[in-house]
Structure formats: C-alpha cells, structure tokens
Amino acid sequence: MKLRYILVCLSVLIGLVFYLQLARQEQKTQATFSPVAANPTNLVDIGKLTLEDYKHISEESGVVFVSKKDSQKQIYFDDKQLQSLEMSPSQKQVAFSYNPNETEELKENELSLMLLDLDSKKVKEIFHTTFPSWDVAGNPDWLGNNHLVFVRHCGTSCQGLTLLNIQTGELKNATLSYMSSFSDRPVFTHFEDWFNTHFELDGFVKQIFTEFVGGKYYLVFDMQTDIGEEINKKKFLFLENNLALES
Numbered sequence: 001m002k003l004r005y006i007l008v009c010l011s012v013l014i015g016l017v018f019y020l021q022l023a024r025q026e027q028k029t030q031a032t033f034s035p036v037a038a039n040p041t042n043l044v045d046i047g048k049l050t051l052e053d054y055k056h057i058s059e060e061s062g063v064v065f066v067s068k069k070d071s072q073k074q075i076y077f078d079d080k081q082l083q084s085l086e087m088s089p090s091q092k093q094v095a096f097s098y099n100p101n102e103t104e105e106l107k108e109n110e111l112s113l114m115l116l117d118l119d120s121k122k123v124k125e126i127f128h129t130t131f132p133s134w135d136v137a138g139n140p141d142w143l144g145n146n147h148l149v150f151v152r153h154c155g156t157s158c159q160g161l162t163l164l165n166i167q168t169g170e171l172k173n174a175t176l177s178y179m180s181s182f183s184d185r186p187v188f189t190h191f192e193d194w195f196n197t198h199f200e201l202d203g204f205v206k207q208i209f210t211e212f213v214g215g216k217y218y219l220v221f222d223m224q225t226d227i228g229e230e231i232n233k234k235k236f237l238f239l240e241n242n243l244a245l246e247s
Helices: 002-032
Strands: 043-047 057-060 062-066 070-079 078-087 092-098 111-116 125-130 147-152 158-165 171-179 187-190 198-202 204-213 217-224 230-238 241-246
Touching: 057 078, 062 078, 147 204, 171 204, 187 217, 198 217
Parallel strands: 043 070
Antiparallel strands: 057 062, 062 070, 070 078, 078 092, 092 111, 111 125, 147 158, 158 171, 171 187, 187 198, 204 217, 217 230, 230 241
C-alpha cells in the first residue's frame, strides 16, 4: 500500500514538473516572438528608419506609417506599434509614443513617451502614464528643440496644456478655461500659462499647434466663436521662460 502511494505521488510530481517546463517554454516563446521579424514586408522597427524616411511619415487613426518604395510600412518599437511620432526642428531627435504593455496578457492602458537621438540611436523614456486618456489627449508637438507640448484633460469647460522639458523631465501645466457669455460680453477663453501669466482671449480655442517661423518658436491657438465661426489665430512667442502674445 505504501509503495503504491509513493508511486502515485511520484507520478503526480513528474507530471507537475513537465507541466511547468511546458509553461516556461510557452512563456519564453511568447516573450521572444517579434511581429516585425515575422512580417518584414509590412512592418519596420523605428531603429531601421533613415533620415530620408522621416520625410515620408504619416499617421492614420493613431497608427504611424512610413512610405517606402510605393508601399506603406507600419512603424514599431520594441515590437509594439507607435501611436505618434514627431521630429524635432533640429532634425536630430524624434519623440514618439507607444503602449509598453500592448499584449493580450497585459492589457493595462499605459503610454510611454520616448526620445530617440538620431546620431547615437539611443532611446530613453521621458514621460510615462497609466492614465493616458486623461494625461495625453493629443499628440505631442515640439516647441523648440528642448520642449514638447501636449493637451491633457482637466474637467468640465477647461483644457490642460502640458509643457515637458526633455532634458530635465520637468512638467508644467497650463489651463484653458472656457467662459460662456454673460451680460453683454461674448464668450471668451481664460488662459493661465506655464509661467503664471494670465490672458483673456475672445472666443474658444478650436485647435492648438506649434510653429517655427524665422528662427522663432510659437504656440498657436486657432480660435472660433461659440457658433463655430473662425476668429484670428492667437500666437504666443515662446522664450523658454515666458510666453509673449503677439498683436
């Protein structure tokens, strides 16, 4: 009886060891699987792009592509698809974002903003969030060669605007508050910038973007009325430590 019991226990132990080995092997296979290597025709790693390739970048529905020889290839990093990609004005750095847990097993909603140095080919993370739907509501834009700016949510009738210093990692948040009409005054936007300066702008902000003109960097608000009529754009000259509204 004792011998039979020992044999049963031994069989169970051998089966358990075999199962664990199979699980480890399957996990290793999944970890080393590369979508880019498996599909080189339609996918390309960002590290393989040339400077010329960056002239042919496009984005569709949060997916980034490069046009190469009359075909499109989807751009990947660390075997995960990119969500945005922007080259710096100096054309020496590229900022891109992706979900580091883009797998079936790990479905946490995360976003990492990365910086690629085109000379050294080194990549580093400069921003990370586990709540991207709130923290990053639009693609990052370059504001000069040392800063990125992107929209974030902040609540009802307002919009946040984050300034990220790519060298220090410092984050500064500005706020756009949309004021409905009262008395005889038309609708307007209250803008408290990253340097605690306050502006009042007629109308609502329709779109936010950046410009590089004549060696100067601008934060630009595309304005509209409460019924959607276009208003003159508001341009702010960016001087690293303040914003100057141009008349």
